[in-house]
Amino acid sequence: MKRRDTGIRGEKLAKDFLKKRGYHIWETNYRCPEGEIDIVARHKDYLVFIEVRTKKSLEFGSPEESITPAKQARMRTTASHYRQTHNDLPPQWRIDVVAIELDQKGKLSRIELIENAVGEA
Numbered sequence: 001m002k003r004r005d006t007g008i009r010g011e012k013l014a015k016d017f018l019k020k021r022g023y024h025i026w027e028t029n030y031r032c033p034e035g036e037i038d039i040v041a042r043h044k045d046y047l048v049f050i051e052v053r054t055k056k057s058l059e060f061g062s063p064e065e066s067i068t069p070a071k072q073a074r075m076r077t078t079a080s081h082y083r084q085t086h087n088d089l090p091p092q093w094r095i096d097v098v099a100i101e102l103d104q105k106g107k108l109s110r111i112e113l114i115e116n117a118v119g120e121a
Contacts, residue, residue, distance in 0.1 A: 009106060010054025011038055014098040017111050023048065032081045035074040040082065047093040049079045051118070054100040063099035064114060072118045095119075 015025055018041060027040040039050035051071075053063035060066070067075075075095055083089060095118035101110040 006054050006056055006102065006106075007052075009102070010098075010100045011052050013054075013100055013108060013111060014039065014050070014052040017098065017113070018043075018050065021113065023050075030078070030082060032078060032085075034081050035078040037075065037078050037082065042090065045090055045092055047083070047090045049075065049082070049093070049095045050098060051075060051095065052098045052100065054102065056102045056104060056106070058101070063101060064097055064112075064117070067097065067118070075118050076120065 011028065015028070018039070019025065021043075023041040023043045025039060025041045028038065030037045030040050037049045038052040041048045041050060051067065053066055055063045055066070079093065079095060083093065094116045097114045097117035099110070099112045099114065100108065103109045
């Protein structure tokens with residue numbers, strides 16, 4: 001399984017996982033000059049920006065550990081851009097992370113939702 005395939009599989013697993021938890025997916029792979037957000041959704045009264053991290057090996061750390069401070073800053077900036085360019089959004093927002101681990105055959109071994117994983121700077 002190539003790296004791109006791993007990412008695509010992870011995003012599909014994340015969408016299914018989030019839908020079962022009451023998230024309403026609005027958009028996937030939102031891109032702007034500031035960066036990209038994997039999933040934009042609504043959960044209860046929140047606008048939620050979701051970063052999906054999928055790994056097949058923990059050799060270089062867990063999926064959630066791979067989100068660097070620079071990546072967190074890009075996520076905040078991209079979320080801000082989205083909020084400025086879209087109308088009728090919930091006033092409350094947050095950035096969640098879905099951490100996914102796959103075994104070497106590509107089967108799910110762990111999936112975890114971390115709410116409000118990236119706070120304001």
